[in-house]
Amino acid sequence: MNRMSWFNAVSLTLGFAFLYIPMVILVIFSFNESKLVTVWAGFSTKWYGELLQNEAFLNAAWVTIKVAVFSSTMATVLGTIAAYVLVRGGRFMGRTLFSGMIYAPLVMPEVITGLSLLLLFIGIGLDRGVFTIVLAHTTFSMCYVSVVVSSRLVTFDRSLEEAALDLGCSASEAFRLVTLPIIAPAVISGWLLAFTLSLDDLVIASFTSGPSATTLPIKIFSAVRLGVSPEINALSTIMISIVTVGVITASLVTKHQVARQKREEQAAVRT
């Protein structure tokens, strides 16, 4: 196996260089003095300063965060219920249709989801704005949450729930005290996934938003269409650093939890 390792080392180096160099360039040039984004003219943080004074971007960022918080929270509740129904609900009328509706949005092109929701909102005379974006985002991200949560529900030992019921818990108590703590990591990662999907979405938000609500991706897209600008580089750098810090923290936390769980299990075996 060692004979192959030079090849592996080269492919890993090239692969990760390909994945990361574009983002590194973006970050470096956000500190560029010059307005010309491809010529280095000295270190400066002035684009960050200008960004913080740009009302339109700040407003859009605020709308985006509001939409993401509301939609991911609703999507987590709905998606968890949907997962629970799919895994534990047994047979019911229209189950096939239900699971179809959970999986279809995952493969549906965004342009179609956006178009169809827009036509619905216009059909029922709903004014487009923050509320309609929240509805749209909740609908597609609840499907992602439900997939994440149901994969956890499938693997966990059902006898734990049954034991709680035997020992006198009501069904809702058993869910709250036994099921929920066990699936909590999946619910949390479902929420995070829904949150990032909502932050990131351009296409569906463009269809379902009105003039009163512009999200950050819509704003970025219309600015970027005109070409590369150092302000967008600065904004991208901020977003990249938030995601990087978030992902690294999350992975450290899970590592810690896994280690603790192992210790507890070992302790339980010993006693």
Added chain:
Amino acid sequence: MRRFVLIAIPYVWLLALFLVPFAIVLKISLSDAAVARPPYFPQFDWAEGIAAFIAELDFENFVWLTEDDLYWKAYLSSLKIAVVSTFFTLLAGYPIAYGMARAPEEWRPTLMMLVILPFWTSFLIRVYAWMGILSNEGFLNQFLMWIGVISEPLTILNTNSAVYIGIVYTYLPFMILPVYSALERLDGSLIEAAEDLGCSRLTAFWLVTVPLSKTGIIAGSFLVFIPVLGEFVIPSLLGGSDTLMIGKVLWEEFFSNRDWPVASAVAVVLLLLLVIPIVLFQRNQQKQQEAEQ
């Protein structure tokens, strides 16, 4: 009763915000454009009843799609771009996944995180990053001219090549992860056995490793192919005016031409195109699950 409510909440939500909207698209695709707002005809009228309503529907928009060669060219070119870029993503992703699966065990979580990190980063920003690299004064041209490969800047941005690069870049994690998980399960002693029995390393790779990672390759390819077919952001930012992709055509038909019935018909045909790969993908996933059990 409680069970009924639990089932009903997500069920009704999805019916109202997924299935009904899609039925509306289907209906509007069969309607005619009208000048009045909302700009389509017929409107549903309870007084006239369903029969009269259905009688007004026709396939005019679909006929229109086949007559104007813009549309079928856009479908064909989307298919071509999706197939070619899926192939290149596999070509770029397989060695990375292979390298990860053969890396020392303690590195693997970090490598996994490095693959997942771009996936959490904004799609729009990752596409945008390439605009500065591929433009005429961009870093790629600067670099190539500096090492002396070219003397004139290449025009890459706003061509189909830029679209391919953008797709391979943004969808690479979708290819790497399933291929990696297939390769990681692979038993190394099988390859050793093949080599002991006289296979060269390359033949062992072709005859043992590739067939055993087939489900990962198929899953990754569909995970790239399906979303690329309806892609809008990449062709509109990196592609040129001659880059025809159906997602972009639908967008323009809707936002620029305001022709809702044609936009809806474009959407219906796109979905029909997607049915086959989606069903195949589902089969592959089922097979994989059965194999694991």
